[in-house]
Amino acid sequence: MTSAFDLAALVRSGEYSAVAAADTAFGSIKERDDEIHAFLHLTKRRAQAQAAAVDQAVADGKDPGPLAGVPIAIKDNMCTKGEPTTCSSKILEGWRPPYDATVVDRLEAAGAVIVGKTNLDEFAMGSSTENSAFGPTRNPHDTSRVPGGSSGGSAAAVGADFVPLSLGSDTGGSIRQPAALCGVVGLKPSYGAVSRYGLIAFASSLDQIGPFAHNVTDAALCFDVISGHDPKDATSIPTPLTPTLPTLNDGVAGMRIGIIDELMGEGIDDDVIARTNQAAEALTAAGAIVERVSIPATIYGLAAYYLIAPAEASSNLARFDGVRYGQRVDGANVAAMNVATRSAGFGDEVKRRIMLGTYALSSGYYDAYYGKAQRVRTLIANEFATAYESFDLLMSPTSPSTAFELGAKSDPMALYMCDVCTIPSNLAGHPAMSVPFGVGDDGLPVGVQILAPMVEEARMFRAAKALEDAAKGMS
Amino acid sequence: MSELPDGWEMVIGLEVHVELATASKLFCGCANQFGDEPNTNICPTCLGLPGSLPVPNAQAVEFAMTLGRALNCSVEPSIFARKNYFYPDMPKDFQTTQYEEPTNVEGFVQLPDGRSIGVERAHIEEDTGKSTHLGGGGRIHDATATLVDYNRAGVPLVEIVSHPVMHDADTARAYVAELRDILLATGVSDARMEEGSMRVDANVSVRPVGNDELRTRCEVKNINSLRSLGRAINYEARRHVDLWTNGESPRQETRHWDEDGGRTTSGRSKEDADDYRYFACPDLPPLTPTAEDIAAIDAAMPGLPAARRSALAVAAGVEVAETTLTVERGLDALVIAAIEAGADATAAMKHADQNLSDGQGQLTAESFAALVAMEADGALSSTQVKTVLAELVANGGEPAAIAADMGFEAMDTSELDTLLDGIIADSPDEWARFVEGDRKVQGHFVGQIMKATQGKADGKVVNQLMTARAAQS
Numbered sequence: 001m002t003s004a005f006d007l008a009a010l011v012r013s014g015e016y017s018a019v020a021a022a023d024t025a026f027g028s029i030k031e032r033d034d035e036i037h038a039f040l041h042l043t044k045r046r047a048q049a050q051a052a053a054v055d056q057a058v059a060d061g062k063d064p065g066p067l068a069g070v071p072i073a074i075k076d077n078m079c080t081k082g083e084p085t086t087c088s089s090k091i092l093e094g095w096r097p098p099y100d101a102t103v104v105d106r107l108e109a110a111g112a113v114i115v116g117k118t119n120l121d122e123f124a125m126g127s128s129t130e131n132s133a134f135g136p137t138r139n140p141h142d143t144s145r146v147p148g149g150s151s152g153g154s155a156a157a158v159g160a161d162f163v164p165l166s167l168g169s170d171t172g173g174s175i176r177q178p179a180a181l182c183g184v185v186g187l188k189p190s191y192g193a194v195s196r197y198g199l200i201a202f203a204s205s206l207d208q209i210g211p212f213a214h215n216v217t218d219a220a221l222c223f224d225v226i227s228g229h230d231p232k233d234a235t236s237i238p239t240p241l242t243p244t245l246p247t248l249n250d251g252v253a254g255m256r257i258g259i260i261d262e263l264m265g266e267g268i269d270d271d272v273i274a275r276t277n278q279a280a281e282a283l284t285a286a287g288a289i290v291e292r293v294s295i296p297a298t299i300y301g302l303a304a305y306y307l308i309a310p311a312e313a314s315s316n317l318a319r320f321d322g323v324r325y326g327q328r329v330d331g332a333n334v335a336a337m338n339v340a341t342r343s344a345g346f347g348d349e350v351k352r353r354i355m356l357g358t359y360a361l362s363s364g365y366y367d368a369y370y371g372k373a374q375r376v377r378t379l380i381a382n383e384f385a386t387a388y389e390s391f392d393l394l395m396s397p398t399s400p401s402t403a404f405e406l407g408a409k410s411d412p413m414a415l416y417m418c419d420v421c422t423i424p425s426n427l428a429g430h431p432a433m434s435v436p437f438g439v440g441d442d443g444l445p446v447g448v449q450i451l452a453p454m455v456e457e458a459r460m461f462r463a464a465k466a467l468e469d470a471a472k473g474m475s
Numbered sequence: 476m477s478e479l480p481d482g483w484e485m486v487i488g489l490e491v492h493v494e495l496a497t498a499s500k501l502f503c504g505c506a507n508q509f510g511d512e513p514n515t516n517i518c519p520t521c522l523g524l525p526g527s528l529p530v531p532n533a534q535a536v537e538f539a540m541t542l543g544r545a546l547n548c549s550v551e552p553s554i555f556a557r558k559n560y561f562y563p564d565m566p567k568d569f570q571t572t573q574y575e576e577p578t579n580v581e582g583f584v585q586l587p588d589g590r591s592i593g594v595e596r597a598h599i600e601e602d603t604g605k606s607t608h609l610g611g612g613g614r615i616h617d618a619t620a621t622l623v624d625y626n627r628a629g630v631p632l633v634e635i636v637s638h639p640v641m642h643d644a645d646t647a648r649a650y651v652a653e654l655r656d657i658l659l660a661t662g663v664s665d666a667r668m669e670e671g672s673m674r675v676d677a678n679v680s681v682r683p684v685g686n687d688e689l690r691t692r693c694e695v696k697n698i699n700s701l702r703s704l705g706r707a708i709n710y711e712a713r714r715h716v717d718l719w720t721n722g723e724s725p726r727q728e729t730r731h732w733d734e735d736g737g738r739t740t741s742g743r744s745k746e747d748a749d750d751y752r753y754f755a756c757p758d759l760p761p762l763t764p765t766a767e768d769i770a771a772i773d774a775a776m777p778g779l780p781a782a783r784r785s786a787l788a789v790a791a792g793v794e795v796a797e798t799t800l801t802v803e804r805g806l807d808a809l810v811i812a813a814i815e816a817g818a819d820a821t822a823a824m825k826h827a828d829q830n831l832s833d834g835q836g837q838l839t840a841e842s843f844a845a846l847v848a849m850e851a852d853g854a855l856s857s858t859q860v861k862t863v864l865a866e867l868v869a870n871g872g873e874p875a876a877i878a879a880d881m882g883f884e885a886m887d888t889s890e891l892d893t894l895l896d897g898i899i900a901d902s903p904d905e906w907a908r909f910v911e912g913d914r915k916v917q918g919h920f921v922g923q924i925m926k927a928t929q930g931k932a933d934g935k936v937v938n939q940l941m942t943a944r945a946a947q948s
Contacts, residue, residue, distance in 0.1 A: 085526075087525075
């Protein structure tokens with residue numbers, strides 16, 4: 001499939017039209033999405049209007065922007081004005097936001113064409129996209145397998161070649177893990193690099209929006225478009241960010257890269273560890289100095305995460321009460337209506353996490369659970385800071401395994417373990433990304449994770465590009 | 476003083492919610508305006524729509540810190556917290572407030588009588604919308620329908636929490652009155668209790684005199700005036716004494732003041748109160764004012780009532796307690812300037828208290844001083860002074876010219892003597908009684924002279940003439 005970078009160049013030069021690109025995307029979706037179920041809703045009318053506007057701009061001699069005519073899919077937890085935005089939950093069925101998320105504004109201002117909204121685990125809670133009220137998404141490499149999650153729809157939409165780019169959100173690995181399982185590039189930016197305005201919150205202190213792409217260059221291109229300060233998000237980084245695209249090919253010569261010891265042993269499949277070691281060798285061959293490093297607190301990340309994220313979710317999801325929007329189930333009084341609406345509207349995993357979080361914040365338990373989890377979070381950030389005194393970047397596997405069968409992990413704890421490698425970056429707020437690197441013993445894609453200090457995306461992208469180049473050389 | 480039986484003492488702490496007079500709401504750009512059509516000042520953020528985010532209003536934060544400094548608080552680095560509970564007029568089903576680290580901590584309010592009332596904290600929070608419950612008893616649990624107006628949702632509030640250090644209703648009233656004056660002086664709120672821009676909840680308990688314990692308290696809400704505040708506190712404290720005296724004890728609960736019934740009624744029990752699950756709001760970074768920020772707030776601080784009372788007391792040579800009314804009316808600067816321009820302090824204070832209840836209007840310190848001087852010289856009668864003063868307030872001008880225009884000229888005393896001769900001759904009996912010391916007949920003579928002079932005579936001068944003559948006869 002043509003890369004976003006090349007497609008935008010063709011559209012800007014007038015050699016190819018945005019309308020044709022959108023038609024191609026809708027054609028391939030029609031052909032195969034019954035099987036994959038990446039999309040919940042297609043935004044055809046909006047896409048056609050935008051594509052026509054881009055083509056008109058080109059005809060008028062204007063520059064429609066760096067993503068001119070590039071079809072893009074948006075995870076259905078980001079607000080699109082007048083278009084359904086469900087979070088894959090019955091409770092939001094029928095709701096159409098009166099406003100666009102900042103990322104949606106920025107994509108369209110850069111010429112991108114939004115083709116539809118993608119499936120996810122309900123309210124982004126899950127690692128397989130099986131927890132959707134509207135049915136699971138399937139892995140395009142093997143439809144008996146999950147695409148990962150929670151941004152499984154967006155990962156599959158790129159993996160299935162429906163679109164060259166999509167957006168996901170990553171709270172504990174929800175971009176990187178499905179990227180690994182679907183064999184695409186996935187980026188979780190630094191906390192605050194991309195505006196969360198219009199992203200329906202799961203865990204506000206952890207959530208970040210980021211791109212999926214076929215290749216590192218397209219991911220960099222998209223990140224440069226959607227990132228940057230937004231006055232509508234008080235947690236948005238106010239200082240300018242370094243663009244990632246210009247230094248993409250600067251290589252890794254002399255870079256010090258640490259492989260995280262704690263993520264290279266128990267709980268990680270052997271074939272995944274083998275690929276990660278090969279990736280380290282490839283980076284060494286490219287001139288990097290790769291060594292092992294211990295970050296002991298990473299093993300507590302999962303436990304801390306499953307207190308902090310549900311705690312914030314229990315508060316963020318309180319507003320779905322049937323009063324103002326979405327589904328309402330009547331009751332004898334307001335309180336009974338709230339209970340009936342939430343009982344009918346939320347799925348089991350969402351209810352489970354609301355209960356976990358409510359408990360963790362309760363008076364008398366706060367210090368033992370939420371308070372302690374926040375201290376672990378500080379500890380992880382401190383240990384990362386120490387590691388970055390000796391290393392420019394860190395690396396690890398992205399997911400403990402390749403894509404697993406639908407229904408294989410019915411125990412919630414088994415699913416929670418999928419995010420063991422990705423969660424520490426969310427807790428620290430640091431950027432991290434998954435780059436495809438070969439396949440596992442089952443022939444399914446393996447992803448390698450590269451981690452960087454705060455706002456060092458440009459440095460991270462250089463290593464990702466080097467790894468991508470090495471992977472191409474292997475095949 | 477306390478209206479409790481001997482041996483009992485009230486313990487009162489007040490929680491005062493104040494709406495800040497900002498142009499827009501606390502976390503979005505919607506207008507902060509009272510009385511508009513329902514649900515017209517709303518947006519995704521103040522409606523709590525999915526995906527919306529709060530951004531702090533810099534003016535609200537500055538107003539809150541200004542208020543903190545006016546309450547002699549320390550302005551600290553602070554964090555916003557979420558207070559989680561379900562209520563239909565609260566769009567996000569949590570209230571963004573401050574919990575463990577409020578913006579303003581440990582200050583005091585100085586009352587006109589010199590006492591200080593300790594303020595524990597003054598924190599920033601957002602207001603809720605307004606519910607109207609239809610059917611049933613007008614309360615949420617038995618309503619057939621509830622209408623919600625979200626115009627008020629997200630309006631910035633500061634909650635001022637006093638220490639439980641007040642022991643009678645009058646002190647509580649004086650504290651709230653002083654708070655109101657501080658709010659008006661700083662301009663951070665219009666502080667209208669009736670419109671709800673200033674809302675007072677009273678925490679009331681009682682204890683035996685001489686005991687330091689804090690017994691079970693009740694929080695009394697729905698107090699809409701200073702008068703109600705006093706009545707509600709006295710009622711509630713008396714109720715507690717009666718319970719303790721009967722061997723019972725009050726339940727910790729919220730109670731509603733019933734203005735018509737003159738009593739408090741039971742509301743929600745605190746025993747089964749919600750667990751609010753406070754935690755730091757992850758959408759809002761901490762507020763971290765610098766020393767320079769606080770210095771700038773202090774530098775811009777307008778004169779506050781306590782300092783203004785002291786200044787006026789010094790300038791006018793009176794006790795601080797005598798300056799309350801003048802400062803409350805905002806006339807202290809006028810009076811001080813008039814005194815500096817040569818006016819007699821006592822006369823200027825007297826006019827401020829008695830004749831300027833609607834404020835100074837167009838009256839300037841210079842014309843005020845000139846008028847007071849004309850009165851002292853006897854150039855104008857006190858009735859004439861009042862008339863000229865009213866004209867100066869209404870339209871401004873120069874007092875001598877106004878007096879001349881109105882035909883107010885001082886009467887020659889020889890003219891008055893002649894008139895008095897005639898009146899004494901006409902009413903010898905009354906004069907005899909006056910000479911014997913019956914002052915009740917004085918009005919007869921003054922009245923006759925005023926009639927003859929069409930009010931131009933100075934009553935004081937007439938009195939002096941009569942007294943002098945009576946002494947001679």
